[in-house]
Amino acid sequence: MSILFESTEINGMTLANRFVRSATWEGMAADDGTCTPKLAELMGTLAGGGVGLIITGHCYVREDGKATPRQLGIYDDSLVEGLKGMAETVRGRGGKIVLQLAHAGFFASEKVTGRMPLAPTGWVEGLSKAPRREMTVDDIREVVEDFGQAARRAKKAGFDGVQIHAAHGYLLSQFLSPIFNKRLDEYGGNLQNRLSFILEVVERVRGAVGRNYPVLIKLNSEDGLEEGLTPEDFLEAAILIRNAGVDAIEVSGGTLASGKLSPSRTGIDTVEQEAYFRQAARAAGEVTHLPVLLVGGIRSFEVAEKIVMGGSADYISMSRPFIREPALINRWKAGDLRRAACISVNKCFGPAMKGEGLYCPVDRRGGEPKASGT
């Protein structure tokens, strides 16, 4: 049996294999962020398709942190009931599901929230046309508390764990990034200061869920921007985050403003182009000794196996391949080891943006547009 189908554990959460559906915004929640039956069913389909762990799309922990329409929310107790339905659906199909906690900060949508987005620094040359609201220390304290309350709700709703979204240039990743964070107070400047917000969130989340509950983090290893986060700072940050109490790190990179170096790179046509954060993942595992999830352009079983066998990461995390093939892992398990059918052209963002809900509009094998998982 391949190492990829070994059962493992993260802080008491038993996973049937080493495959993870990385967090993916589906655009299927109600306008107020409530989980819909359609979204719960998509998660059920993924669980039935064999992936060991599902991470939900980013859930906004307060209303001014919403990035896109029909994004899943966890900012209020009234949302717990709908989320329960999602957790139960996944459990009923033998899967595991972790909820991703997020605040979009600088990249929140004023059009969607009706509020000026919050950011570490109000104005960053070249990154936006309109100014953002620079967070005060009181704002930071409030958002830390919001992450804690959201984690409490996720646990109450029956999720198997939570993941703190500190990647892709969303709020927590903005504080860590020297490009987005030009603050002159104790939350800006050197790495320790830029990391403080994240560490406070990790501690608050841990306090809210207790010791024996999986808390993961998705972290940028680089921003894909000149003068962004350095590899040295990433590794130092990973160690301090581990010390603050996380159980596993998912290594990613890039931001919405990073063009070709965005988190979801296009043109992954050869094995050499796959797993573009592999080196950073290996280094993070070496310095933290934590379980590492690697995401970004993994498409082949053979590459995935080499990553785990070679010790570059412990888990294989993918997003776009599961949009096209929710049952990819069952296919690989059954011995059909052809690479994922995803052709990495990012057409999947379109339907979710248009309000149709997430699906792959390209089907290379069938030739016809095909909705998967809906």
Ligand SMILES: Cc1cc2nc3c(=O)[nH]c(=O)nc-3n(C[C@H](O)[C@H](O)[C@H](O)COP(=O)(O)O)c2cc1C
């Ligand atoms: C439609 C879409 C939505 C995404 N939403 C999220 C999200 O909510 N949270 C997150 O951390 N990453 C999100 N991502 C990024 C993916 O999790 C992943 O990091 C990236 O696509 C690279 O992995 P892949 O090559 O396997 O797709 C999204 C990607 C896509 C394509």
